[in-house]
Amino acid sequence: MTALEVASSVRDPELPVLTLADLGVLRDVTERDGKVLVTITPTYSGCPALEEMGADLRRSLRSAGFADVEVRTALSPAWSTDWISEAGLRKLREVGIAPPSRIGPRAVGPVPLNLVPPASRVVCPRCGSARTTEISRFGATACKALRRCADCAEPFEHVKEL
Amino acid sequence: MSFDNAYESLIDHEDAHWAFGTGFTEALSGVDRAVPSTVDAQDLFAYCLMLGDDALVLAQRLAEWCSRAPELEEDVALANIALDLLGQARLLLTRAGEVEGTGRDEDALAFLRDEREFRNVHLAEIECGPFAGGDFATTVARLLVFSSWRLALFSRLRGSADPVLAAVAEKGVKELAYHRDHAAQWVVRLGDGTEESHRRMVAGVARVWPYVEELFTRHAVEARLPGVAVDPATLRSEVDGVLDAVFAAAGLTAPEPVPAARVNGRAGRDGVHTEAMGYLVAELQHLHRSLPGATW
Numbered sequence: 436m437t438a439l440e441v442a443s444s445v446r447d448p449e450l451p452v453l454t455l456a457d458l459g460v461l462r463d464v465t466e467r468d469g470k471v472l473v474t475i476t477p478t479y480s481g482c483p484a485l486e487e488m489g490a491d492l493r494r495s496l497r498s499a500g501f502a503d504v505e506v507r508t509a510l511s512p513a514w515s516t517d518w519i520s521e522a523g524l525r526k527l528r529e530v531g532i533a534p535p536s537r538i539g540p541r542a543v544g545p546v547p548l549n550l551v552p553p554a555s556r557v558v559c560p561r562c563g564s565a566r567t568t569e570i571s572r573f574g575a576t577a578c579k580a581l582r583r584c585a586d587c588a589e590p591f592e593h594v595k596e597l
Numbered sequence: 598m599s600f601d602n603a604y605e606s607l608i609d610h611e612d613a614h615w616a617f618g619t620g621f622t623e624a625l626s627g628v629d630r631a632v633p634s635t636v637d638a639q640d641l642f643a644y645c646l647m648l649g650d651d652a653l654v655l656a657q658r659l660a661e662w663c664s665r666a667p668e669l670e671e672d673v674a675l676a677n678i679a680l681d682l683l684g685q686a687r688l689l690l691t692r693a694g695e696v697e698g699t700g701r702d703e704d705a706l707a708f709l710r711d712e713r714e715f716r717n718v719h720l721a722e723i724e725c726g727p728f729a730g731g732d733f734a735t736t737v738a739r740l741l742v743f744s745s746w747r748l749a750l751f752s753r754l755r756g757s758a759d760p761v762l763a764a765v766a767e768k769g770v771k772e773l774a775y776h777r778d779h780a781a782q783w784v785v786r787l788g789d790g791t792e793e794s795h796r797r798m799v800a801g802v803a804r805v806w807p808y809v810e811e812l813f814t815r816h817a818v819e820a821r822l823p824g825v826a827v828d829p830a831t832l833r834s835e836v837d838g839v840l841d842a843v844f845a846a847a848g849l850t851a852p853e854p855v856p857a858a859r860v861n862g863r864a865g866r867d868g869v870h871t872e873a874m875g876y877l878v879a880e881l882q883h884l885h886r887s888l889p890g891a892t893w
Contacts, residue, residue: 480768481684510688511764513771546748546770548839549778550785550846571670572779573677581670597771 438471439464441499448487449576450594452526455488459518462509470503471496476514478597479577516578516597533560533567533582533593557593559584567591629760632696636825641759642697643716643818644826646706647866648750648762649689650717653707654874655743656682657881658721662736665727674779678740681772688765708885712878713868719858720808722865722874725801734787734794735801741780742805745839746812748773749832758824781843788847795848802844803852810857812836816866 442464443456455461455475463474473492477485489506496504516535519527524534536556552569559567564586571581572595579592632638659679666672690703701709720743725735751773754766787794813833819826837851844851863869884891 477684477768479681479684479772480688480765481680481682483680510768511760513764513768515771545752545835546774546777548781548842550781550843552782571674572775573670573674575673577677577680595775 436499438466438473438496438499438501441496441501442471442473442492445488445491445495448484448491449578450527450532452530452532453519453523455492457520457523457526459520459523460488460514466501469501470505471501473504473506474509475506476509476512478514482577484576514597516594519594527594528560531560531591532579533557533591535594535596538596555582557582559587559589560591561589562587569593630692630695633758633825636759636822638696638698640818640821641825642693644822645689645693645696645762647716647816647818649686649693649706650715651721651743651747652682652689653686653881654715654717654877655721656680656686657877658725659736659740662727667733671733675736678776678779681769681776685765685769685772688761692761692765704885708882712870712875715868715870715874715878716866718808718811718865719871720805720812722877723805723808723871724873725805732797732801734797735804737780737783737787738798738801739805740776741784741843742809742812742836742840744773744776744780745836746829746832748777749835749839750827750829753827753831757826762825777839781839784843784849785847788844788849798847799849802849806852807855807858810854811864811866814857814864818866 442461443454445455445461447453447455447458447460450458458478460475460478461473462476463472465472473496475485475488475492485508489508492506493504515538517538519535527534552572555567555569556565557567558565562584564584566585567582568585569580569582570590574581574592578594578597580595581590582593583590632641656679659675659682662675663672666675686707687703690706694701694703694706720739723739725731725739726733727736748770751766751769755763755770757763757766784798787798789795790798813829813836815828815830819828840851857864858871860869
């Protein structure tokens with residue numbers, strides 16, 4: 436396996452259904468003169484999983500025979516949920532986590548204020564109902580909100596658009 | 598990665614200690630870290646401390662709510678907001694230490710400076726609860742003002758001539774937008790709620806209002822960093838517009854401006870703090886000072 440293939444298969448510590456490549460945090464893998472340089476980017480500034488990701492990458496690459504591994508963290512460009520792959524969105528849905536909607540290019544200028552939670556396009560990952568409400572903007576991890584479905588009554592997690 | 602028991606996964610780290618020395622020094626490695634040639638390194642150091650300390654100190658205040666918020670979801674929300682701010686603080690203090698060039702890292706700056714060396718605005722440090730003198734409504738009033746101001750600041754900082762500040766701001770803007778929305782929705786819910794919640798929301802806004810003027814007062818360091826630092830006076834109309842919109846929806850009115858409290862013209866940006874700050878710093882630093890280099 437190439438270093439890129441190994442690094443791409445490492446799983447996210449908080450959303451283990453996704454690989455780091457699915458999540459879009461794996462930015463670059465280069466191999467030169469036997470040295471592997473991996474670049475990752477944090478989802479949120481304070482994401483505590485970042486150090487786990489680095490340790491997991493080093494461990495996986497070493498056990499695949501790459502002795503000299505360096506993991507770097509790049510802040511810019513800032514991660515967006517738009518970088519989660521199509522396969523990643525599907526895998527989230529399959530384990531009952533509502534994936535983020537695509538945001539597309541952002542408008543420049545002042546960020547608009549939302550006095551009420553914006554109209555939701557979040558569909559219940561269990562029953563497919565569009566009648567869902569936000570219970571809490573902040574869930575078990577920084578990247579997820581908690582919602583509930585009005586039809587099947589189940590609570591579920593939603594990866595927030597960022 | 599799989600482990601034979603759950604505890605192994607907690608200790609099997611190569612260089613990650615969860616308390617201190619988290620190997621985060623490479624956080625800035627993806628961006629150009631040279632100090633722009635037109636910039637005085639000591640001024641840039643001071644500016645990074647200002648923005649870093651604002652976030653570090655408010656993160657400490659928000660974390661005090663953990664297990665004390667009105668509901669479990671709010672515990673989690675305030676802790677998540679604190680975590681975002683702590684992440685911003687780590688990047689900014691790392692940059693400050695690097696620019697200073699005397700070998701101080703984020704931990705040395707967070708845990709080994711005395712109260713008078715902190716450069717945060719007073720708004721971040723005052724007691725807004727959960728302890729005496731505070732209230733949940735006061736906390737959301739502070740969070741609304743702080744995050745509206747910091748979001749406006751970071752929006753402009755994305756264009757900073759310092760590539761590190763620009764990158765930190767680009768990331769922070771998205772987080773601060775969530776913080777501001779969260780605070781704004783609480784202010785509307787409480788202000789436009791019951792008679793009691795309205796009364797406490799009015800009191801909360803009045804409590805934080807004397808600390809608003811300092812946010813828009815340009816400091817000499819900021820004045821010496823044109824193109825790098827944001828002049829906070831330029832944020833006023835945007836922030837006022839946001840606060841007015843929230844207050845209108847909440848049935849509140851903005852109090853009359855209160856002149857900022859200063860000692861010989863100096864305030865938080867000069868290391869002159871309110872009486873609450875010493876206690877906050879003591880709690881923040883106690884473990885590291887008592888057990889230097891402690892890990893777990």
